[in-house]
Amino acid sequence: MLLEEKIAGAIAGMTLGDALGMPGELWPRQYIENQIGYIEDFLDGPSDNEVACYFSAGQFTDDSAQALLFLEAVCQYKTIPDVKILADKLLKWIENVNGFEKNLLGASSKAALLAHSKNEDYTIYTSKAETNGAAMRIAPLGCIIGDTNPEKMAQAVAKISRVTHSSDVTVAGASMIAQAVASAISGKTFDDIMQDVFAVHDIALKLGTPTYSANSKARLQVALSLLPSCKNDAEVSQMVYDVVGTGVLSSEAVPAALTIAYYCQNPEKAAIMCANLGGDTDTIGAMACAVCGAYTGIKAIRPAWISTLEKANGINFKQYTDMILATRNVFKL
Template sequence: MTDATLDRIAGALAGMVLGDALGVPGELWPREKVRSRFGRIEEFLDGPADNIVACYFKAGHYTDDSAQAFVVLEALLKAGTVPPAKTLADDLLEWVRSMNGFEINLLGPSSKASLLAWSKGEDAEAVTKLSLTNGAAMRIAPVGCLVEANEHEKLAETVARVSRVTHSTDVAISGAAMVAQAVASAVAGRSWDEIRTDIAAIHPIALVKGEPTWAASVLARLEAFEAMVEKLGDAPSEEDVSLLIYRAIGTGTMTSESVAAALAVALWCRDPWLAAVMCANMGGDTDTMGAMACAICGAKCGISGMDESVVKYLETTNGIDFRALAKRILEARANFTIGD
């Protein structure tokens, strides 16, 4: 059990970085522009100079999505619990400043505004309670590696406490919780049908932990996708499914779009490389969708089920050892608590 769990945790981390890095070139470009420029992305590419959000990243490097996930993970491992929001903010601010992140186009709008407030000693809640974007969900996969799959309340509360540093709305917290739950359930070795059931189960638990908003429900959009994809027939093509997600669900930076899209991709592709390629070529928030979808798929197949040459390339390029980090997470799981 321990070896299998370790393998799946490492797979979640490797999948997150895979989807993030492969999705760099066409980030926040329309679908047709991605195709016109690259044809079909099936290899790691530098961010183009004329892509104002991707131009900072070289081939195979992860972006702010995985970077923030690792910052949060280190804070959780150090504390053995969810540290105070101020501590998380300080850790994220240290990373932002190391990247000159407030001066370049690195952060999403909600994260940038809330972290700027934290940096000035201001009350960030004025920003976080209006944050509808995917900044909370994009960095949450490691939380799904720390908490047991059947502990829905603990997982939802952990997600909420981690997220509130930049995002405290119902949609942001529930969307992030669904991603974390999918990872946790995959780490537990559950079937895809069971993962889907768990995603639905945590949604209402997490939803009430956030500021109520008018944002569309991530779960409702996922259900809409499932109903629509059935109409495509028994064996729809990748292009048909990708286009359906792009047109009907949406692939923008809003949680209700990109998180629903990422869950749809993971549940349909069921393979980290296939999910990474679909997201990279989708159009929209390609790297963020890839990070979320591939973390789920990587957790399901384990790092042993991924192409070892791709894993080694990502480790070398980013200076990371997925198995060693997974071992630290596994050792921390038994004693991880959220307190009162």
């Protein structure tokens, strides 16, 4: 498979999981079933979902918006830009979408960016962050950095994440997603991808401020060990929801996403499972489907969905793929 197909698959997969998971974002799984039914296609954000109500069918959320913003910044500078550059870009984007008033941001990102906007000490918030904001936007970095140097991957993730997240659990979780994307692009099996994910976790965990969060690697290992006892998709989904958790903590969302990616190994299947999962459905979907899309390539996503994602969000996947291809060989940390 061509490299560009796998890179395009990662970016398209990320936006697919995000957009399909948007309607039920931060709702319990039973509430999604009662209010929406079984989600199998793009839907408008329900009016009574205070987070999703601003979005129409096919639109992605702040997860993909921030990921593409960071991607453009890395491609522009051919390295990880300084914190102030990233903060200024994020604040400009927030202003354009009225993000603070619409409450589009996670708690950690909001607190850190408000501090940036006031020229206050943002590290008070980033060092204590436990949420998944760093992991949700990191997939494009895994398209730029190769899979063979986990130390470089972890260092790059830590550097780009520190604008909002600099704790051990958030740097480790984001590194797990970025490494999974990179290893999937390189054509590894999912078992080998998981081994790379475990390795980068241990490296990255040492790069962040220590917290007492649950260990994302350990949770992922438990979930993978339970998969053989699940008889069908519904039991896998329920196990992830009950055992790993599907909330906004990085220690829940990251292992949940990687478990679903490992089980589904296909971006469309993973997107539908994540959309109906309950909890932080858009973020888990964005991460899981980025990995699956990197594994299968963009052709595993139906053309009608690709067209909808591009039109609804005013983007072009080839443009982002070309940007990444032009940056991969010249990127320096």
